[in-house]
Amino acid sequence: MTGQDKSQTPPKIEFPCDYPIKVMGFAAADFEQFVIEVMKKHDPSFNGEATIRDSRNGKYQAVNVTITATGEVQLKAIFEELKASGRVAMVL
Template sequence: MSEQQPPKIEFPCPDYPIKVIGHNADDFRGFVIETVQIHAPDLDITQVTVQDSRNGRFQSVRFTITATGTDQLKALHTELMASGRVQMVI
């Protein structure tokens, strides 16, 4: 039985979806947007959505970017996680 490989992403990949989850704070959305714009300056902030968790403890910020390569995605993930404010990037 062969192991299934994840699908390959072809770059540039427009409309690449990302979800960032962190502790709910008034400035969490702004923090995520500022960080993402460093790595994806074409981010359309009008398309950014925010949703609080059921108990209000966490917040998810969803958006799409034009992913230019694995280096860009790794750098974005690393910077978000290094902040200590982000619990997960999907």
């Protein structure tokens, strides 16, 4: 039963680390820049590198970035700011 308990516990992340984030939101000319600015606010070392993909119908965009995560507090703050904007549908 011990093995079963371990499989249900999410692995601990060792900070700091490279941390990929995918932000999906409503398509707009400035959506990628918006995501980059939020990331820079929470990770001053973020270089602004991002990839963007449009959905099949063009209604949504996905922006992928990799930040240097420093802890759970930072990740939670990023998630909350993105969601509070009203522009973001999902953060993975």
